[in-house]
Amino acid sequence: MAVTSPPKLDAQKLRADFPIFEQQIHGKPLAYLDSAVSTHKPRPVLEKLKDFYETSYANVHRGVYTLSERSTAEYEGARHKLAQFVNASSDREIVFVRGATEGLNLVAYAWGLVNLEPGDLVVVTELEHHSNFVPWQYIAGRTGATLKMIELDDNGELDLSVLGSIAAEGQVKVVANNLVSNALGTINPIEKLSAWAHEQGAIMVVDGAQAAPHKAVDVQALGCDFFAFSAHKMCGPTSVGALWGRLDLLESMEPFNLGGHMIRKVTFEETTWGEVPAKYEAGTQPIAEAVGFGAAVDYISEVGLESIERHEHELAVYALDRLAEVPDIKLYGPPADRRAGIVSFNLGDIHPHDVAQVLDLEGIAIRAGHHCCQPLMQKLGVAATNRASFYLYTLPEEIDRLVEGLHKARTVFA
Amino acid sequence: MSDFYREVILDHYKNPRGHGVMESPDATAEGMNPLCGDEVTISVALADDGETIDEVKFEGRGCAISQAATSMLTEMVKGRSATDVATLPKEELLEEIGIPLTPIRLKCALLGLGVLKVALHRAKGTPLPPEWAGLASELEIS
Numbered sequence: 305m306a307v308t309s310p311p312k313l314d315a316q317k318l319r320a321d322f323p324i325f326e327q328q329i330h331g332k333p334l335a336y337l338d339s340a341v342s343t344h345k346p347r348p349v350l351e352k353l354k355d356f357y358e359t360s361y362a363n364v365h366r367g368v369y370t371l372s373e374r375s376t377a378e379y380e381g382a383r384h385k386l387a388q389f390v391n392a393s394s395d396r397e398i399v400f401v402r403g404a405t406e407g408l409n410l411v412a413y414a415w416g417l418v419n420l421e422p423g424d425l426v427v428v429t430e431l432e433h434h435s436n437f438v439p440w441q442y443i444a445g446r447t448g449a450t451l452k453m454i455e456l457d458d459n460g461e462l463d464l465s466v467l468g469s470i471a472a473e474g475q476v477k478v479v480a481n482n483l484v485s486n487a488l489g490t491i492n493p494i495e496k497l498s499a500w501a502h503e504q505g506a507i508m509v510v511d512g513a514q515a516a517p518h519k520a521v522d523v524q525a526l527g528c529d530f531f532a533f534s535a536h537k538m539c540g541p542t543s544v545g546a547l548w549g550r551l552d553l554l555e556s557m558e559p560f561n562l563g564g565h566m567i568r569k570v571t572f573e574e575t576t577w578g579e580v581p582a583k584y585e586a587g588t589q590p591i592a593e594a595v596g597f598g599a600a601v602d603y604i605s606e607v608g609l610e611s612i613e614r615h616e617h618e619l620a621v622y623a624l625d626r627l628a629e630v631p632d633i634k635l636y637g638p639p640a641d642r643r644a645g646i647v648s649f650n651l652g653d654i655h656p657h658d659v660a661q662v663l664d665l666e667g668i669a670i671r672a673g674h675h676c677c678q679p680l681m682q683k684l685g686v687a688a689t690n691r692a693s694f695y696l697y698t699l700p701e702e703i704d705r706l707v708e709g710l711h712k713a714r715t716v717f718a
Numbered sequence: 719m720s721d722f723y724r725e726v727i728l729d730h731y732k733n734p735r736g737h738g739v740m741e742s743p744d745a746t747a748e749g750m751n752p753l754c755g756d757e758v759t760i761s762v763a764l765a766d767d768g769e770t771i772d773e774v775k776f777e778g779r780g781c782a783i784s785q786a787a788t789s790m791l792t793e794m795v796k797g798r799s800a801t802d803v804a805t806l807p808k809e810e811l812l813e814e815i816g817i818p819l820t821p822i823r824l825k826c827a828l829l830g831l832g833v834l835k836v837a838l839h840r841a842k843g844t845p846l847p848p849e850w851a852g853l854a855s856e857l858e859i860s
Contacts (some may be wrong), residue, residue, distance in 0.1 A: 655754070656754070657823070657826065658723075658781050661823070662722075665722060687754065687756075717728070717732075
């Protein structure tokens, strides 16, 4: 099969779309290497938000007046864009949520509380963000189910050889994993896990927060049942995300939040639920943010997800190569061909906060901490790591500056 | 950059004063900043009057600010009374540290002082104002 590589993107040119880069930090150009936690916003998204509020805003699905219709059309239009973005079978499979965290909580509560029984197994991995770990730990505790862990190998990749022995221990009901690890950048074998989950009669729940911004996502090809992602990590506004779920599952599940809009009929005696996705969208939604989410998806789709993935891969290769030059550095995670644009490391005994502080004074923003992955940090035997993460606006020169900054940090703390 | 990591801070970080453990201390407590994993354990020996701080030792690991601040603290409080330390304002330590700290780093800087105040509060019943009790619970001081 002939493989044509996607067009190379021009990060320098794209940066002009992002007003945040027009400033200096401590007198230096901002090198923002923390996109895994949240990305910056391009003008088309910012302008869409402003334009929507100024010309089309009203509450949705309520009024019979023109403005409400216009607002509803924009809101539902964003749902359609998201459905296409992940290759959903129907727009109804997209539920607007506050973010990936709320999407995963929705599944844990609405599906887990009802379907899990004592002795059932909920399988998560050591790589999970707290958002796909804590809800399952909690709901397993509430229902008497047992939480099982897929462990990591020395490369920071999942060791799937344990699947057989897990299956022998009981009825697996849920398998939960992120497509891309926010802490190590590991790209996980969701297709394999989905197939295994379905063999067990389990549902496959994917935290897509760290994947959706960086690579083309096809939920049909992944074979999963739920896929949650957040707008703010993909050039969109905060406080909105999407949960994609298989329609039959969304229809069979109980609601999560109760209140206005999610009902069919309310009487003093009882309430019946509205249709999917309204059933899961109680109360006034983050309307403008959802519309902005649609604009963000337009923006990154126009840049091209394949081009973004290629750009980040090249940056990851370059970063792993350059960082390896720094004495006393310890790099975590898999080789570049199996990781996204995320590099976690420690610099000798220097605490990540001190490293990040030295870098900040050079105008370089990186993450220092546990990355909402305390179980993983425990596994790695560290309290925290430094993490540099890249996006479509990241330049190789910024990785050079990072390396220079690390040399400086070593000098300061030597 | 050298403005931030002042020479004196780096010196205390690299050569911590009062580092070590104490056998049968008169007061002791430990704390951990869950945000960054900084850990500090402080032990105090009181003079025969049961009030004057005779010796302070600490053990810990973490960022330069947390460890240097605790090292500076051990020098600051030696010879002072427990009651005096209980009411010691955080500003006195921050002045000694002498660099502007963001709210996150402020917690690193105050970890040691919080641990010391809790140690004295538990051993001597010295007052622990709400501000410090709040910090103590945030920094898992016990």
